Structure formats: structure tokens, C-alpha cells
Amino acid sequence: xxxxxxxxxxxxxxxxxxxxxxxxxxxxxxxxxxxxxxxxxxxxxxxxxxxxxxxxxxxxxxxxxxxxxxxxxxxxxxxxxxxxxxxxxxxxxxxxxxxxxxxxxxxxxxxxxxxxxxxxxxxxxxxxxxxxxxxxxxxxxxxxxxxxxxxxxxxxxxxxxxxxxxxxxxxxxxxxxxxxxxxxxxxxxxxxxxxxxxxxxxxxxxxxxxxxxxxxxxxxxxxxxxxxxxxxxxxxxxxxxxxxxxxxxxxxxxxxxxxxxxxxxxxxxxxxxxxxxxxxxxxxxxxxxxxxxxxxxxxxxxxxxxxxxxxxxxxxxxxxxxxxxxxxxxxxxxxxxxxxxxxxxxxxxxxx
Amino acid sequence: xxxxxxxxxxxxxxxxxxxxxxxxxxxxxxxxxxxxxxxxxxxxxxxxxxxxxxxxxxxxxxxxxxxxxxxxxxxxxxxxxxxxxxxxxxxxxxxxxxxxxxxxxxxxxxx
Numbered sequence: 001x002x003x004x005x006x007x008x009x010x011x012x013x014x015x016x017x018x019x020x021x022x023x024x025x026x027x028x029x030x031x032x033x034x035x036x037x038x039x040x041x042x043x044x045x046x047x048x049x050x051x052x053x054x055x056x057x058x059x060x061x062x063x064x065x066x067x068x069x070x071x072x073x074x075x076x077x078x079x080x081x082x083x084x085x086x087x088x089x090x091x092x093x094x095x096x097x098x099x100x101x102x103x104x105x106x107x108x109x110x111x112x113x114x115x116x117x118x119x120x121x122x123x124x125x126x127x128x129x130x131x132x133x134x135x136x137x138x139x140x141x142x143x144x145x146x147x148x149x150x151x152x153x154x155x156x157x158x159x160x161x162x163x164x165x166x167x168x169x170x171x172x173x174x175x176x177x178x179x180x181x182x183x184x185x186x187x188x189x190x191x192x193x194x195x196x197x198x199x200x201x202x203x204x205x206x207x208x209x210x211x212x213x214x215x216x217x218x219x220x221x222x223x224x225x226x227x228x229x230x231x232x233x234x235x236x237x238x239x240x241x242x243x244x245x246x247x248x249x250x251x252x253x254x255x256x257x258x259x260x261x262x263x264x265x266x267x268x269x270x271x272x273x274x275x276x277x278x279x280x281x282x283x284x285x286x287x288x289x290x291x292x293x294x295x296x297x298x299x300x301x302x303x304x305x306x307x308x309x310x311x312x313x314x315x316x317x318x319x320x321x322x323x324x325x326x327x328x329x330x331x332x333x334x335x336x337x338x339x340x341x342x343x344x345x346x347x348x349x350x351x352x
Numbered sequence: 353x354x355x356x357x358x359x360x361x362x363x364x365x366x367x368x369x370x371x372x373x374x375x376x377x378x379x380x381x382x383x384x385x386x387x388x389x390x391x392x393x394x395x396x397x398x399x400x401x402x403x404x405x406x407x408x409x410x411x412x413x414x415x416x417x418x419x420x421x422x423x424x425x426x427x428x429x430x431x432x433x434x435x436x437x438x439x440x441x442x443x444x445x446x447x448x449x450x451x452x453x454x455x456x457x458x459x460x461x462x463x
Contacts, residue, residue, distance in 0.1 A: 014414060020378065027369075058407060109417045
């Protein structure tokens with residue numbers, strides 16, 4: 001849309017108004033088409049792509065409000081900004097339309113300066129929304145991206161029951177010292193690509209990447225059946241993938257990459273945190289802390305994947321585990337039962 | 353007289369903003385469309401159809417304002433907000449005013 005002219009549709013039954021509006025917008029550099037009633041407008045919208053709709057509320061055959069209702073039902077409003085035009089006396093009509101999802105309004109007779117400002121503003125908003133959507137798609141699975149779009153990226157959280165996973169590259173910092181910065185970044189990107197695949201395949205969503213640390217959630221923002229099993233299978237795949245990766249590295253004369261993974265299941269608070277200008281999807285709570293501690297403990301424990309009691313119970317012995325006994329983490333009172341996920345019984349690895 | 357029926361400043365601004373030729377065509381469209389709207393207005397008023405009357409009056413008001421035909425727009429508005437909006441005297445006055453507006457616009461747009 002940024003290179004070519006934006007495509008506008010004007011829906012207006014009054015011929016003089018329609019011609020005048022179309023002309024004003026064309027002079028501003030837009031590509032404009034027009035419809036003389038709501039039904040024709042909907043037909044045109046279904047056949048071609050438009051970047052903005054100027055919709056007269058008061059039209060015969062099908063009025064502006066009915067058009068909006070149809071657009072809402074078709075889910076089109078998310079990608080089509082609508083500016084309703086109306087008489088000043090009909091403020092209730094305008095309010096109804098805004099509540100239904102129209103972007104903006106302009107009173108008739110339409111002031112050309114105001115029209116230009118409103119159209120530009122709506123088109124810019126759309127451009128930013130499109131950009132945002134593309135960015136989200138890059139960091140989340142398609143389902144999550146859709147959920148985020150639907151919830152309108154609203155800040156705020158909710159309590160969910162889910163499984164969280166932390167993953168880290170062992171001795172990463174010292175590894176950085178023995179290779180060039182380019183090699184480090186290339187390594188990280190390879191690692192992420194491989195890990196993302198394993199996680200996404202099992203329905204998980206990567207929350208954050210800090211250096212070589214990765215955090216993924218299974219079961220939020222979208223609920224996931226058997227989240228503990230999904231996360232565990234994902235972890236086993238991640239280890240297996242790294243093993244294959246290391247074979248390649250050995251052939252190239254490079255040191256192997258070892259990772260540690262911690263998994264915990266339980267209640268957590270999940271939501272979009274930050275400000276209106278900068279936010280991330282995150283999870284907090286004891287469950288999350290526990291998963292992070294478990295991951296940190298993998299080196300000492302001598303096992304790549306550590307899980308806690310609730311995750312273990314949820315597995316219902318479909319994957320092999322080894323009980324390592326209770327552990328008291330610094331700063332916590334109660335001991336936590338820790339298990340190593342060893343993964344025999346691998347027929348269930350491809351559970352999804 | 354032209355400057356009573358049509359506010360010159362508005363009309364000239366329209367020509368400047370959208371082009372003299374375009375306005376000439378728009379005037380033609382207006383002169384073609386309005387008789388039908390007036391007739392619709394009369395019918396609707398006779399059959400006491402509030403929605404149709406208001407829509408027709410609203411269209412006339414909008415179009416009048418676009419060209420600077422303020423007297424016409426005012427009459428249309430009076431009908432639109434009338435409760436009920438079925439004043440035949442006003443409709444008569446509207447038709448008379450339209451005749452004046454038509455003449456003035458023809459003069460102005462073909463200068």
C-alpha cells in the first residue's frame with residue numbers, strides 16, 4: 001500500500017455528494033471507486049481489495065449500519081478501516097456505528113481539509129496495524145498471532161494453568177570468548193531456528209529470547225490439551241536435534257553445544273505486560289520461577305531435562321522419568337520433587 | 353440576484369478546490385437530479401412517509417450547501433427538522449427557490 005495509491009470506496013446515495021467526495025479524494029491522490037447503496041458497496045468489497053471505506057449511514061436499500069453489521073460478521077473490519085459520514089443531527093447513528101467497529105466519522109457537509117486529515121489518519125493506522133501483524137507473525141505461531149489480533153493486543157493478564165519451559169546453552173559465555181561475534185550470532189540463530197521448530201511443532205509458543213536463554217509456554221495464550229506432554233516431547237526433540245547438530249559441528253571441527261531444559265506445570269499469570277507503546281507476552285509466578293531454577297540445576301544434576309511433580313504426574317508414565325528426590329531451592333521453604341526426563345518409550349515422542 | 357441566492361465565496365472555493373470544469377459538470381448533475389428529488393419529496397409528504405421526506409430534504413440541503421445555495425439549504429432543513437415534516441408551503445417555497453438557484457448556477461458556472 002505504501003508504494004501504490006491507496007484504494008478507497010465511497011458509499012453514498014446522493015449523486016452530487018458522491019461525485020464531490022470522489023473528486024476531492026482523487027485530487028488528494030487516492031484511487032477512488034463509488035457505490036450508490038450498501039448492497040453494491042458490499043458486492044464491490046467482496047470482489048476487490050480496498051484500503052478504506054467511506055460509508056454514508058443513511059442510504060436506501062441497505063444503510064451504513066447494516067453494511068457494518070455484514071462486515072463485522074465477515075471479519076473484514078480488522079483489515080478495512082471505515083469512516084462513516086453522517087448528518088450532524090444523527091449523532092446516535094454515528095455512535096452506534098463506532099460501537100460496531102467503524103474507525104472514525106465525519107459530519108456532512110464534508111469539509112475537504114477535515115476529510116483529508118481523517119482519511120490519512122485511518123490509512124496510517126491501518127498501515128501500522130498491518131506492520132504489527134507481520135511482526136507478530138514472525139514471533140508467534142499463526143494461532144497465537146490470530147489470538148493476539150482478536151484480543152487487540154490488550155494489556156492485562158489472566159490466571160492460566162499451563163506448562164512453561166526454559167532452555168539455555170551451557171557455558172555459552174565462555175564459548176563466546178573463543179569465537180568471533182559473527183560466529184556467535186550465527187550459532188544463536190541456528191540454535192533458535194532448530195529450537196523454535198521443536199517447540200512450535202508441539203503447540204508451544206516462544207515467549208522470549210534473552211541471549212542464549214529461551215522461554216516457551218505450552219497452553220497460553222491458547223489452551224493446549226496435555227500441555228505437559230507437549231512440552232516434554234518438545235524437550236526430548238530439542239535434545240535429539242542438538243545431538244544431530246553437534247555431529248555436523250564435530251565434522252566442521254567445532255565444539256558441541258550442550259543445552260539444559262527445565263519444565264514446570266501449574267498455575268501462572270499470563271498476559272501482555274508493558275505499556276501501550278511497548279509490550280510483550282509473558283508469564284509469571286511460582287511455576288515459572290520453578291522452571292527457570294530447574295533449568296539452572298541441570299548442570300549440577302547431570303541431566304539435560306529436569307521436570308517437577310505436576311509435570312511428571314501429567315505424563316502418566318507415557319515417557320520415562322527418573323526420580324532425583326526432593327530439592328530445596330534457595331529462597332523457597334518447601335522442597336520440590338525433581339525428575340529427570342530420560343525419554344525412553346519414545347514411540348510417544350511424536351505424540352502430535 | 354446571484355449573490356443572494358448563491359454565496360459567491362463558497363461557489364468560487366468549490367471551483368478552486370475541484371476545478372471549474374468539474375463544477376460545471378456537477379452543476380449539470382445537480383440540475384438533472386433535483387427535480388426528481390423534489391417530486392419524491394412531494395409524494396412522500398402527501399403519503400406522510402417521514403423517512404422518505406427526511407431523506408429527500410436532507411439530500412437537497414446537502415447539495416444546496418455544497419454550492420453555497422444557502423436559502424435553498426435553509427428551506428430544506430426546515431422541512432427536515434419539521435415535526436411532522438409535511439409542510440406543503442415549505443415545499444412550494446423550496447421549488448421556487450430551486451428555480452432561482454438553477455438560473456444563478458447556470459450563469460455562474462459558465463462564466
